[in-house]
Amino acid sequence: MRDFPAPSPDKAVQELGDTLSPKFGPDGLVTALAVDAASGEVLMLAHMDRAALAATIETGIAHYYSRSRKSLWKKGETSGQIQTVVEMRVDCDQDAILLRVSVGGDGGACHTGARSCFYRAVGPDGALTRVG
Numbered sequence: 001m002r003d004f005p006a007p008s009p010d011k012a013v014q015e016l017g018d019t020l021s022p023k024f025g026p027d028g029l030v031t032a033l034a035v036d037a038a039s040g041e042v043l044m045l046a047h048m049d050r051a052a053l054a055a056t057i058e059t060g061i062a063h064y065y066s067r068s069r070k071s072l073w074k075k076g077e078t079s080g081q082i083q084t085v086v087e088m089r090v091d092c093d094q095d096a097i098l099l100r101v102s103v104g105g106d107g108g109a110c111h112t113g114a115r116s117c118f119y120r121a122v123g124p125d126g127a128l129t130r131v132g
Contacts, residue, residue: 002054007094015092022053023095029065030097034075034109037086037100043109044117046075048097060085062099080105 005021008014014021022030029047036043046064048056051072055063062083066073076082083101090097103109110117119132 002057004050004053014094020090021094022090022097023093024050025095029067030095032062032064032097032099034062034083034099034101037102041116042118043083043101043103043115053097056085056088056099062101075109076104079108079111081108083109 005019007021007023008017008019013019014023024030028049030049030053032046032048032052034043034046035041047067048063049065049072052063052065055061055072055074062075062085064073064075065071074082082104083099084104085099085101087100088097089100108115110119112119114132116132119130120128121131123129
């Protein structure tokens with residue numbers, strides 16, 4: 001498995017440097033946001049541990065860490081909704097990953113069958129309305 005260097009204590013190096021040194025949280029995870037590479041639509045938010053990030057880089061297929069199952073999760077392994085990484089970005093302080101992906105199978109990303117996990121809008125009264 002790929003090893004990642006520790007985040008630099010030098011803010012300029014961490015934020016402007018050219019070395020991937022993710023800031024994993026106390027739980028060992030970093031936030032990952034998957035968006036459709038063609039449309040920019042937000043598909044899902046998940047988390048990655050070191051193994052998931054390494055597997056994603058090495059295979060070009062999105063891998064995440066399932067907090068509920070406490071295990072590595074290859075997105076689409078059972079559903080066919082494989083997320084092929086078109087581009088991976090890291091935010092300025094390297095505590096979040098953005099994956100631009102193309103989705104296989106029926107093109108959905110959510111386990112509910114919806115295209116995006118963000119298929120409900122919250123109204124001013126707090127009520128949810130399906131939007132996708």
